[in-house]
Amino acid sequence: MKSLWALIAGTLACHAAIAGNAPALGHELASLAGTWTLQAADVIHADGRKESDYGAAPKGLLMIDAQGRYSLQIFRTDRQHFASSDRAKGTPEEYAAAVLGTSTHIGTVSIDPTDHTLTFRIDAASFPNQDGTVQKRAYELTGDMLSYKVAPRPNGDVPVSVWRRLPVQ
Template sequence: MRNAMTGLALLLALLLASGGAAGAADFPLAGTWTLTAADRITPAGVREPDYGAAPKGRLIVDATGRYSLQIFKSERTGFASGDKKRGTPQEYADAALGSSTHYGTIAIDAAAHQLVFRIEGASFKNWEGTTQRRAYDLKGDRLSYRVPTAPDGNVPVSEWRRER
Protein backbone atom coordinates (compact mmCIF):
# COMPACT_ATOMS: atom_id res chain seq x y z
CA MET A 1 0.00 0.00 0.00
CA ARG A 2 2.83 2.37 0.87
CA ASN A 3 4.49 1.78 -2.55
CA ALA A 4 1.19 2.46 -4.32
CA MET A 5 0.74 5.74 -2.41
CA THR A 6 4.33 6.77 -3.19
CA GLY A 7 3.75 5.98 -6.89
CA LEU A 8 0.50 7.94 -6.91
CA ALA A 9 2.17 10.92 -5.24
CA LEU A 10 5.00 10.80 -7.79
CA LEU A 11 2.51 10.68 -10.68
CA LEU A 12 0.60 13.64 -9.24
CA ALA A 13 3.83 15.62 -8.84
CA LEU A 14 4.79 14.90 -12.46
CA LEU A 15 1.36 16.00 -13.70
CA LEU A 16 1.55 19.23 -11.72
CA ALA A 17 5.10 19.93 -12.95
CA SER A 18 4.02 19.47 -16.57
CA GLY A 19 1.16 21.94 -16.30
CA GLY A 20 -1.44 19.68 -14.77
CA ALA A 21 -3.99 19.65 -17.56
CA ALA A 22 -3.94 16.50 -19.64
CA GLY A 23 -5.52 18.33 -22.59
CA ALA A 24 -2.83 21.03 -22.75
CA ALA A 25 -0.35 18.64 -24.37
CA ASP A 26 -2.94 17.99 -27.07
CA PHE A 27 -2.86 21.59 -28.41
CA PRO A 28 -2.61 20.79 -32.13
CA LEU A 29 -0.10 23.56 -32.91
CA ALA A 30 2.34 22.70 -30.12
CA GLY A 31 5.84 22.03 -31.39
CA THR A 32 8.68 23.47 -33.42
CA TRP A 33 7.88 24.37 -37.03
CA THR A 34 10.28 25.12 -39.89
CA LEU A 35 9.28 27.54 -42.63
CA THR A 36 8.83 25.93 -46.05
CA ALA A 37 7.38 28.93 -47.93
CA ALA A 38 6.88 32.65 -47.37
CA ASP A 39 5.02 33.87 -50.45
CA ARG A 40 2.50 36.51 -51.39
CA ILE A 41 -0.56 36.37 -53.58
CA THR A 42 -0.75 39.53 -55.67
CA PRO A 43 -4.00 41.39 -56.36
CA ALA A 44 -3.89 39.70 -59.81
CA GLY A 45 -3.93 36.29 -58.07
CA VAL A 46 -0.30 35.40 -58.86
CA ARG A 47 1.67 33.60 -56.15
CA GLU A 48 5.30 34.73 -55.86
CA PRO A 49 8.12 34.64 -53.27
CA ASP A 50 7.82 37.32 -50.59
CA TYR A 51 11.04 36.56 -48.70
CA GLY A 52 13.26 35.45 -51.57
CA ALA A 53 13.97 32.09 -53.14
CA ALA A 54 15.01 30.30 -49.94
CA PRO A 55 13.42 31.95 -46.88
CA LYS A 56 14.32 30.73 -43.40
CA GLY A 57 12.06 30.67 -40.40
CA ARG A 58 11.01 29.07 -37.16
CA LEU A 59 7.71 28.99 -35.31
CA ILE A 60 7.74 27.60 -31.78
CA VAL A 61 4.43 26.99 -30.01
CA ASP A 62 4.17 25.60 -26.48
CA ALA A 63 1.36 23.49 -25.08
CA THR A 64 -0.43 26.56 -23.69
CA GLY A 65 -0.42 28.51 -26.96
CA ARG A 66 2.52 30.86 -26.35
CA TYR A 67 4.50 31.31 -29.54
CA SER A 68 7.61 32.89 -31.05
CA LEU A 69 7.93 33.34 -34.82
CA GLN A 70 10.80 34.44 -37.05
CA ILE A 71 10.96 34.70 -40.85
CA PHE A 72 14.09 35.86 -42.73
CA LYS A 73 14.87 36.53 -46.36
CA SER A 74 18.02 34.56 -47.17
CA GLU A 75 19.24 37.13 -49.69
CA ARG A 76 19.25 40.10 -47.31
CA THR A 77 22.44 42.17 -47.33
CA GLY A 78 24.98 41.73 -44.56
CA PHE A 79 26.49 44.80 -42.90
CA ALA A 80 29.87 45.59 -44.51
CA SER A 81 31.08 47.24 -41.28
CA GLY A 82 30.26 44.14 -39.22
CA ASP A 83 28.46 46.48 -36.79
CA LYS A 84 24.69 46.88 -36.93
CA LYS A 85 25.05 50.38 -35.47
CA ARG A 86 27.04 51.45 -38.53
CA GLY A 87 24.95 50.26 -41.44
CA THR A 88 24.16 51.95 -44.72
CA PRO A 89 20.59 52.94 -45.56
CA GLN A 90 20.37 49.92 -47.90
CA GLU A 91 21.65 47.55 -45.19
CA TYR A 92 19.06 48.88 -42.73
CA ALA A 93 16.28 48.58 -45.33
CA ASP A 94 17.27 44.97 -46.10
CA ALA A 95 17.37 44.14 -42.39
CA ALA A 96 13.90 45.60 -41.78
CA LEU A 97 12.20 44.42 -44.97
CA GLY A 98 13.94 41.04 -44.98
CA SER A 99 12.60 39.88 -41.63
CA SER A 100 9.37 39.42 -39.74
CA THR A 101 9.44 38.46 -36.08
CA HIS A 102 6.78 38.47 -33.40
CA TYR A 103 5.64 36.63 -30.27
CA GLY A 104 2.59 36.33 -28.08
CA THR A 105 -0.23 33.79 -27.89
CA ILE A 106 -1.96 31.79 -30.58
CA ALA A 107 -5.36 30.12 -30.43
CA ILE A 108 -7.62 28.28 -32.82
CA ASP A 109 -11.10 29.58 -33.59
CA ALA A 110 -12.53 26.31 -34.92
CA ALA A 111 -15.91 27.81 -35.83
CA ALA A 112 -14.33 30.47 -38.08
CA HIS A 113 -11.46 28.14 -39.11
CA GLN A 114 -8.93 30.81 -38.16
CA LEU A 115 -5.77 31.12 -36.13
CA VAL A 116 -5.92 33.99 -33.66
CA PHE A 117 -2.55 35.64 -33.02
CA ARG A 118 -2.44 38.02 -30.06
CA ILE A 119 0.82 39.81 -30.75
CA GLU A 120 2.68 41.07 -27.70
CA GLY A 121 5.97 42.08 -29.34
CA ALA A 122 7.02 42.45 -32.98
CA SER A 123 9.83 43.75 -35.15
CA PHE A 124 7.09 45.77 -36.89
CA LYS A 125 6.04 47.93 -33.93
CA ASN A 126 2.58 48.63 -35.39
CA TRP A 127 1.59 45.00 -34.77
CA GLU A 128 2.29 45.11 -31.02
CA GLY A 129 -0.87 44.79 -28.96
CA THR A 130 -2.95 43.71 -31.97
CA THR A 131 -4.99 40.59 -32.62
CA GLN A 132 -4.75 39.08 -36.08
CA ARG A 133 -7.01 36.38 -37.45
CA ARG A 134 -5.63 34.19 -40.20
CA ALA A 135 -7.38 31.54 -42.30
CA TYR A 136 -5.38 28.34 -41.96
CA ASP A 137 -4.99 24.75 -43.09
CA LEU A 138 -3.50 22.12 -40.76
CA LYS A 139 -2.89 18.64 -42.12
CA GLY A 140 -0.74 16.49 -39.85
CA ASP A 141 2.66 18.17 -39.67
CA ARG A 142 1.89 20.77 -42.36
CA LEU A 143 0.50 24.20 -41.48
CA SER A 144 -0.29 27.06 -43.83
CA TYR A 145 -2.05 30.35 -43.22
CA ARG A 146 -2.82 33.63 -44.93
CA VAL A 147 -1.85 36.88 -43.26
CA PRO A 148 -4.35 39.75 -43.54
CA THR A 149 -4.13 41.67 -46.82
CA ALA A 150 -1.24 44.15 -46.80
CA PRO A 151 -1.78 47.83 -47.72
CA ASP A 152 -0.33 47.11 -51.20
CA GLY A 153 -3.07 44.52 -51.80
CA ASN A 154 -0.80 41.48 -51.49
CA VAL A 155 -1.80 38.57 -49.25
CA PRO A 156 1.19 36.98 -47.51
CA VAL A 157 1.09 33.17 -47.19
CA SER A 158 3.26 31.21 -44.76
CA GLU A 159 3.77 27.46 -44.87
CA TRP A 160 5.40 25.41 -42.12
CA ARG A 161 6.48 21.81 -41.42
CA ARG A 162 6.49 20.51 -37.83
CA GLU A 163 9.81 19.04 -36.71
CA ARG A 164 9.70 15.57 -35.18
Protein backbone atom coordinates in the same frame (compact mmCIF):
# COMPACT_ATOMS: atom_id res chain seq x y z
CA MET B 1 -2.32 11.98 9.34
CA LYS B 2 -4.78 14.88 9.37
CA SER B 3 -2.01 17.30 8.46
CA LEU B 4 -0.95 15.08 5.53
CA TRP B 5 -4.50 15.13 4.14
CA ALA B 6 -4.66 18.89 4.71
CA LEU B 7 -1.38 19.30 2.80
CA ILE B 8 -2.65 17.13 -0.06
CA ALA B 9 -5.96 19.02 -0.18
CA GLY B 10 -4.13 22.36 -0.13
CA THR B 11 -1.81 21.25 -2.90
CA LEU B 12 -4.74 20.09 -5.05
CA ALA B 13 -6.55 23.38 -4.40
CA CYS B 14 -3.46 25.34 -5.49
CA HIS B 15 -3.13 23.27 -8.64
CA ALA B 16 -6.81 23.79 -9.42
CA ALA B 17 -6.45 27.56 -8.91
CA ILE B 18 -3.38 27.68 -11.13
CA ALA B 19 -5.10 25.58 -13.78
CA GLY B 20 -8.10 27.89 -13.57
CA ASN B 21 -5.85 30.83 -14.46
CA ALA B 22 -4.18 29.03 -17.36
CA PRO B 23 -5.81 29.24 -20.77
CA ALA B 24 -7.98 26.23 -21.50
CA LEU B 25 -6.35 24.13 -24.17
CA GLY B 26 -8.55 22.20 -26.47
CA HIS B 27 -7.35 19.32 -28.58
CA GLU B 28 -7.01 21.75 -31.49
CA LEU B 29 -4.51 24.08 -29.78
CA ALA B 30 -2.60 21.11 -28.40
CA SER B 31 -2.29 19.91 -32.01
CA LEU B 32 -0.31 23.09 -32.81
CA ALA B 33 2.18 22.69 -29.98
CA GLY B 34 5.69 22.01 -31.21
CA THR B 35 8.41 23.42 -33.41
CA TRP B 36 7.64 24.25 -37.02
CA THR B 37 10.07 25.07 -39.82
CA LEU B 38 9.18 27.39 -42.68
CA GLN B 39 8.46 25.72 -46.01
CA ALA B 40 7.25 28.78 -47.93
CA ALA B 41 6.66 32.48 -47.37
CA ASP B 42 4.76 33.62 -50.43
CA VAL B 43 2.59 36.54 -51.39
CA ILE B 44 -0.52 36.42 -53.54
CA HIS B 45 -0.90 39.67 -55.44
CA ALA B 46 -4.27 41.32 -56.05
CA ASP B 47 -4.17 40.07 -59.66
CA GLY B 48 -3.79 36.44 -58.44
CA ARG B 49 -0.06 36.04 -59.16
CA LYS B 50 1.90 34.17 -56.48
CA GLU B 51 5.58 34.72 -55.74
CA SER B 52 8.09 34.35 -52.95
CA ASP B 53 7.82 37.11 -50.35
CA TYR B 54 11.19 36.52 -48.64
CA GLY B 55 13.43 35.44 -51.50
CA ALA B 56 13.96 32.07 -53.10
CA ALA B 57 14.92 30.15 -49.95
CA PRO B 58 13.53 31.84 -46.82
CA LYS B 59 14.22 30.38 -43.39
CA GLY B 60 11.92 30.47 -40.43
CA LEU B 61 10.96 28.91 -37.16
CA LEU B 62 7.63 28.90 -35.32
CA MET B 63 7.55 27.52 -31.80
CA ILE B 64 4.24 27.03 -29.95
CA ASP B 65 4.11 25.68 -26.42
CA ALA B 66 1.27 23.80 -24.71
CA GLN B 67 -0.12 27.03 -23.23
CA GLY B 68 -0.34 28.74 -26.63
CA ARG B 69 2.71 30.99 -26.25
CA TYR B 70 4.60 31.34 -29.51
CA SER B 71 7.71 32.79 -31.11
CA LEU B 72 7.88 33.26 -34.88
CA GLN B 73 10.79 34.30 -37.10
CA ILE B 74 11.06 34.56 -40.90
CA PHE B 75 14.26 35.64 -42.68
CA ARG B 76 15.38 36.25 -46.24
CA THR B 77 18.52 34.17 -46.69
CA ASP B 78 19.88 36.52 -49.35
CA ARG B 79 20.25 39.51 -46.98
CA GLN B 80 23.58 41.24 -47.48
CA HIS B 81 26.02 41.60 -44.61
CA PHE B 82 26.66 45.14 -43.36
CA ALA B 83 29.88 46.49 -44.88
CA SER B 84 31.08 47.81 -41.50
CA SER B 85 30.43 44.55 -39.59
CA ASP B 86 28.90 46.83 -36.92
CA ARG B 87 25.11 46.78 -36.64
CA ALA B 88 25.19 50.33 -35.24
CA LYS B 89 26.98 51.67 -38.33
CA GLY B 90 24.84 50.44 -41.20
CA THR B 91 23.86 52.51 -44.19
CA PRO B 92 20.20 53.46 -44.73
CA GLU B 93 20.05 50.83 -47.49
CA GLU B 94 21.52 48.13 -45.21
CA TYR B 95 19.02 48.95 -42.45
CA ALA B 96 16.11 48.91 -44.91
CA ALA B 97 17.17 45.52 -46.31
CA ALA B 98 17.62 44.09 -42.81
CA VAL B 99 14.17 45.26 -41.66
CA LEU B 100 12.33 44.29 -44.85
CA GLY B 101 14.08 40.92 -44.91
CA THR B 102 12.78 39.78 -41.52
CA SER B 103 9.47 39.25 -39.77
CA THR B 104 9.45 38.28 -36.13
CA HIS B 105 6.88 38.39 -33.36
CA ILE B 106 6.01 36.79 -30.03
CA GLY B 107 2.82 36.42 -28.01
CA THR B 108 0.00 33.91 -27.71
CA VAL B 109 -2.00 32.05 -30.32
CA SER B 110 -5.45 30.49 -30.15
CA ILE B 111 -7.35 28.42 -32.67
CA ASP B 112 -10.97 28.32 -33.77
CA PRO B 113 -11.47 25.13 -35.76
CA THR B 114 -15.08 26.03 -36.57
CA ASP B 115 -14.20 29.05 -38.69
CA HIS B 116 -10.64 27.83 -39.42
CA THR B 117 -8.87 30.83 -37.90
CA LEU B 118 -5.76 31.28 -35.82
CA THR B 119 -5.69 34.35 -33.61
CA PHE B 120 -2.26 35.78 -32.87
CA ARG B 121 -2.12 38.17 -29.91
CA ILE B 122 1.17 39.89 -30.63
CA ASP B 123 3.06 41.15 -27.59
CA ALA B 124 6.12 42.39 -29.50
CA ALA B 125 7.20 42.37 -33.14
CA SER B 126 10.09 43.44 -35.33
CA PHE B 127 7.56 45.81 -36.96
CA PRO B 128 6.57 47.95 -33.95
CA ASN B 129 3.14 48.79 -35.37
CA GLN B 130 2.16 45.17 -34.66
CA ASP B 131 2.97 45.38 -30.94
CA GLY B 132 -0.20 44.79 -28.92
CA THR B 133 -2.32 43.87 -31.94
CA VAL B 134 -4.63 40.90 -32.49
CA GLN B 135 -4.50 39.25 -35.92
CA LYS B 136 -6.87 36.57 -37.20
CA ARG B 137 -5.60 34.33 -39.98
CA ALA B 138 -7.38 31.69 -42.03
CA TYR B 139 -5.49 28.41 -41.66
CA GLU B 140 -5.29 24.81 -42.85
CA LEU B 141 -3.75 22.05 -40.74
CA THR B 142 -3.15 18.73 -42.47
CA GLY B 143 -0.98 16.29 -40.56
CA ASP B 144 2.32 18.03 -39.91
CA MET B 145 1.69 20.85 -42.40
CA LEU B 146 0.25 24.21 -41.30
CA SER B 147 -0.53 27.05 -43.68
CA TYR B 148 -2.20 30.37 -43.06
CA LYS B 149 -3.02 33.61 -44.84
CA VAL B 150 -2.16 36.95 -43.27
CA ALA B 151 -4.60 39.87 -43.62
CA PRO B 152 -4.11 41.75 -46.90
CA ARG B 153 -1.50 44.48 -46.96
CA PRO B 154 -2.54 48.04 -47.91
CA ASN B 155 -1.68 47.28 -51.57
CA GLY B 156 -3.91 44.16 -51.58
CA ASP B 157 -1.11 41.57 -51.39
CA VAL B 158 -1.90 38.56 -49.16
CA PRO B 159 1.08 36.87 -47.47
CA VAL B 160 0.84 33.09 -47.09
CA SER B 161 3.09 31.06 -44.80
CA VAL B 162 3.52 27.29 -44.91
CA TRP B 163 5.13 25.44 -41.99
CA ARG B 164 6.15 21.81 -41.40
CA ARG B 165 6.24 20.42 -37.86
CA LEU B 166 9.65 19.08 -36.87
CA PRO B 167 9.65 15.62 -35.34
CA VAL B 168 10.16 15.41 -31.59
CA GLN B 169 13.65 14.16 -30.86
